[in-house]
Structures are given as structure tokens and as C-alpha cells.
Amino acid sequence: MVEELSVDGFAPLRIKRVVRETSDAVSLVLDVPEDCSHRFRYKAGQFLTVRVSVDGRDLRRCYSMSSAPVAEELRITVKRDPGGVVSNWINDTAAEGDELHASPPEGRFTLAEGVSSPRPLIAFAGGSGITPIMSLVRAALADTARPVRLFYANRARGSVIFSEPLARLTEQHADRLTVAHHFDEDAGVVTATAVASFAESAGDADYYICGPAPFMDTVEASLLDSGVPKQRLNLERFTIAEVPPGVTDNTDEACEEIVIELDRQKVTAAHRQGETLLQTARQKGLKAPASCETGSCGTCMARIVEGSARMRINDALDEDEVEEGWVLTCQSLPTSRKVHVVYE
Ligand SMILES: Cc1cc2nc3c(=O)[nH]c(=O)nc-3n(C[C@H](O)[C@H](O)[C@H](O)COP(=O)(O)OP(=O)(O)OC[C@H]3O[C@@H](n4cnc5c(N)ncnc54)[C@H](O)[C@@H]3O)c2cc1C
Ligand code: FES
Structure with missing residues (x-):
């Protein structure tokens, strides 16, 4: 076979x-x-x-x-x-x-499950960020009764991907799909005011944001300023975020032992300076899950059950998950003498 x-x-x-x-x-x-x-x-x-x-x-x-x-x-x-x-x-x-x-x-940039009411879906796409958003828009229109609003920013008219499919969808679902195109060549880059006015009176909605980092930052900040709860924001970052200032590969305390559990296997390893938990797992021959390796996708997440680690970049886990001990192993450097991590 x-x-x-x-x-x-x-x-x-x-x-x-x-x-x-x-x-x-x-x-x-x-x-x-x-x-x-x-x-x-x-x-x-x-x-x-x-x-x-x-x-x-x-x-x-x-x-x-x-x-x-x-x-x-x-x-x-x-x-x-x-x-x-x-x-x-x-x-x-x-x-x-x-x-x-x-x-x-x-990936976790997906539609919220179990939404019984037709909660609106408000999406902000910039450039190639339209790709997953197109998938979400198509699915929401095909599988749910949710109203959908899409704000789609591009530098110029010639860069618009899915221009015709979007026009067709707008015709087919005129009652619940609105698409607003923004062109930097006409109006300059997207501003916080434009974002706030597009999302105005959306009520209780889910928000999806994907595009270049400065675009995402503007949209996120504007929505939070308008009072949208953080847990209603879904962000997908394509590019590697800058490592925040002050975060270096040096750990606070020399780590002596790392225990990793994955698929009924349990290994113990010595830590090498600068090595992430994912790298340590691989060194020990474990097939640890990973995809982007940039802290964006969440594929490599695992839970720390003893000790601590610091993530250089985290664009995938929310605060509650971090509090529960979840880490992105591709970005995690140990910060305690012993670390015990479990892939669940
Ligand atoms: C979860 C996720 C989903 C994604 N989905 C999509 C998608 O649907 N569609 C899509 O188009 N992309 C998507 N991406 C982005 C995609 O994965 C790639 O990152 C993108 O295509 C660029 O890859 P590349 O090999 O062309 O560029 P790379 O060769 O990786 O280069 C990236 C950038 O870095 C610059 N660069 C490279 N080396 C150097 C250097 N030494 N010094 C300075 N600058 C340098 C390059 O000029 C370029 O601008 C996604 C990313 C993630 C994480
Ligand atoms: S592999 Fe994507 S966040 Fe770690």
C-alpha cells in the first residue's frame, strides 16, 4: 500500500x-x-x-x-x-x-464555531491577506446566514485579487455582503478613522484581519479604540514580527533539564544556549509539530507543566492561553532550571 x-x-x-x-x-x-x-x-x-x-x-x-x-x-x-x-x-x-x-x-484563523445567532463577520484584508479572508467570506456565505462586510485595501486597482469572484458574490448575496475597496493610489494608506467608520454600528461581531503588518496594526488599534473586545479580533500574520526590544536569546537562569512529552514518548534533554523548545525536541528525534516557525500559526503549541519559558514572538496565542501555560515551542526559550513541556 x-x-x-x-x-x-x-x-x-x-x-x-x-x-x-x-x-x-x-x-x-x-x-x-x-x-x-x-x-x-x-x-x-x-x-x-x-x-x-x-x-x-x-x-x-x-x-x-x-x-x-x-x-x-x-x-x-x-x-x-x-x-x-x-x-x-x-x-x-x-x-x-x-x-x-x-x-x-x-491554523486557527477560522470561523468561530457554535455561533447560533447570525453574528456579523467584519473582515479587513490588505494585499495578499485577502487569501484566507476570501475563504472565510465564501464559507460564511455558503454555510451560515451571517451578514458579511469586507474592507479590502490595495496599493492600486491592478493589484486587486479576486475582483470578479467578489463582484459575483456581491450580486448573489446583495442582502448580506458588502465589499468596500480602498486604494492607496487614491486615498493614501488606510487610516484609523476609515477603519472605525467601516466597522461602525456593526454591533456584536467577529473581526478578521490579515495583511501587511502596518495595515494590521492600524486596524487592530482602531477597533480596540472603538471598544471592540480583544477576544473578538482574529489576526493572521504572514510576516515575521520584529523581535521586541529587550528580548534576547539569553535566558534568565541556566536551564539544566528539559523534559518533553509527545505522542506517548517522553524524552529528557540538556539545554543548549539559544535553542528553542522545538529545536530541542527535534534534537531528541521527536517529530514535533511545526509549520511557519515564525510565531504566527500556532501549529507548534504545547503546554508547560513545570518551569517557565519566554516566547521571542507570539502572534498566535491569546492572553488566556499563555496564562494556562501554552507556549509556541518554535519561539520559546527556557527561563527556569527545569522545564517540562507536553504536546497535547
Ligand atoms: C500562516 C501563514 C499563511 C500565509 N498565507 C499566504 C498566502 O495565502 N498567500 C501569500 O502570498 N503568502 C502567504 N504567506 C506568506 C508566505 O508564507 C511567504 O512568507 C511569502 O510568500 C514570502 O516568501 P518568499 O520565499 O517569496 O520570500 P522570502 O525569500 O522568504 O523573503 C521574504 C522577504 O524578506 C526579504 N529578504 C529575504 N532575505 C533577506 C535578507 N537577507 N535581508 C533582507 N531582506 C531579506 C525579501 O526581499 C522578501 O521581501 C503566509 C504566511 C503565513 C505565516
Ligand atoms: S510553527 Fe507556527 S507558531 Fe510555531
């Missing part, structure tokens, strides 16, 4: 179709092999980690689904990052019939 996923958790997905969305963005419709289709079921807003070989280097990057799970082919959308290796390689070379290695869907 064919092994469904390779040893390192990747499966070969065939590119069924390449859709040129704009001059700098491409969508890939992917065919999942029959024997691992159950591993590739996903929730709207999740992402795949793809592994490609460019000039002899094995590189991994996360790409969100732009499709919705209901009755749609699985599709990712990749926008060129100026100077970026993988996004340009995919835009320049991806062709129908090629294989792309991907690990199963991950």
Missing part, C-alpha cells in the same frame, strides 16, 4: 490548474491523492505548508487556502513578495501537472 504521507509529513499534490489572478499573484488548484484526502480536509481560513526545492535548497512556506471547504476545489493563492524566493518561483514556474509537496492544513 502507498504511504499516505512521507516520513516528514508531506504529500505530493498535483497542480490541476494554474489561474493567473493578477500580474503578481497566481492561484493553484491542487489535487489531493485519494489515499490522504482525509488528511487534507480543512476549515476556511487555514493554510498548507509547502516544501519546494529552489536552486538546490529545500524551502518551506505557508500558503492559505483561498477556497472554501464546501464543494470547492482546494486552491491556494500566492502573491509575489518583492525579492522573495518561493513566491516568485511559484509565480514564474508553477505549471499544470507539476507536483507540489504540502503538509496537511493547519
